[in-house]
Amino acid sequence: MLIHPQIDPVALQLGPLAIHWYGLTYLAAFGLFFWLGVRRLGHAPFKHLPQWQKRDVEDILFLGVLGVILGGRVGYCLFYKPAYYLSNPLEIFAIWQGGMSFHGGLLGVMLAMVWFARTRERPFLQVMDFVAPCVPTGLAAGRIGNFMNGELWGRVADPSLPWGMVFRGAGDMPRHPSQLYQIALEGLLLFVLLWWFARKDRPTGQVSGAFLLGYGFFRFVAEFFREPDAHLGLLSLGMSMGQWLCVPMMLGGVALWVWCGRTTNKPH
Structure with a gap:
C-alpha cells in the first residue's frame, strides 16, 4: 500500500503571486x-495544402485555450451541478474554486474550431482532423496535475493491490490511482494510436471519429476505477456521469467513421 505524496500545490511563490503546479500543467x-x-x-493532407501554415497553429491554439476554459467551466456547471449554479449564477465565474469538465471543454473547442473554419474558409472536419492527434498529450498533462493535487482519486481497491494508494482526505483505505490510469489510457496510449493513424492520408473526418471513439472508450473504462462525484454517485445502470457523457462520444465517433468511409470523403 502506497501513500500519496504530500505535494505543495504552489510551485513558486513570488511575493503575492503564487504559481500553482496545476497551472503549469495547463501551460x-x-x-x-x-x-x-x-x-x-x-502530415498528409496538410503538407499538400499550402494554405495551412504555422500561423494557423498559433490561431488554433489561442481559440482552443478559450474553448477549453469557457467550455470546460460551463460544461461542469451544466453537467455536474446545474441546480447549484442556477441558484448561484455569479459563482459560475469563480473558476479559482475549481470545477472543469472535459466534455464541456470539448464542446467549447469544437465551437471555437467552427469559428476558425468559417473565418479561414476551411472544411470543419479537416480542421478537427488536424487538431485531434495533438490533444491527448495535453489531457495527460492535466491528469498529472490532478494526481499532484491528490484530487479525483479512484475507488476503494483490494488491499492486496500493489499500487493501491491512500489519498489524504479520502479515508484510510487504499484506492486506485485512477489519475495515473487516465494518463496512460486517454493520454499516452490514445496519443500513440491517433498519431500513428493520422500520419497517413485518411478520408476527411475519420481522424476526428477515431478521437471521439478512442477517448470515449478509454474514459469509459477508466471511470470503473474512478470515484464518482460525491453529490452525484452512480446514475442509471450503475454508470457514472462521466460514462454517460462518453456514450454519445463513442456513438458519434463510430457514426462519423462509418459515414466518412462510405462516402469516400477524401481530403481536399
Whole structure:
C-alpha cells in the first residue's frame, strides 16, 4: 500500500503571486499542442495544402485555450451541478474554486474550431482532423496535475493491490490511482494510436471519429476505477456521469467513421 505524496500545490511563490503546479500543467499542455501542431503540418493532407501554415497553429491554439476554459467551466456547471449554479449564477465565474469538465471543454473547442473554419474558409472536419492527434498529450498533462493535487482519486481497491494508494482526505483505505490510469489510457496510449493513424492520408473526418471513439472508450473504462462525484454517485445502470457523457462520444465517433468511409470523403 502506497501513500500519496504530500505535494505543495504552489510551485513558486513570488511575493503575492503564487504559481500553482496545476497551472503549469495547463501551460505544458498548450506548449505540447503547439509543438505537435507544427509537426502535424508535415502530415498528409496538410503538407499538400499550402494554405495551412504555422500561423494557423498559433490561431488554433489561442481559440482552443478559450474553448477549453469557457467550455470546460460551463460544461461542469451544466453537467455536474446545474441546480447549484442556477441558484448561484455569479459563482459560475469563480473558476479559482475549481470545477472543469472535459466534455464541456470539448464542446467549447469544437465551437471555437467552427469559428476558425468559417473565418479561414476551411472544411470543419479537416480542421478537427488536424487538431485531434495533438490533444491527448495535453489531457495527460492535466491528469498529472490532478494526481499532484491528490484530487479525483479512484475507488476503494483490494488491499492486496500493489499500487493501491491512500489519498489524504479520502479515508484510510487504499484506492486506485485512477489519475495515473487516465494518463496512460486517454493520454499516452490514445496519443500513440491517433498519431500513428493520422500520419497517413485518411478520408476527411475519420481522424476526428477515431478521437471521439478512442477517448470515449478509454474514459469509459477508466471511470470503473474512478470515484464518482460525491453529490452525484452512480446514475442509471450503475454508470457514472462521466460514462454517460462518453456514450454519445463513442456513438458519434463510430457514426462519423462509418459515414466518412462510405462516402469516400477524401481530403481536399
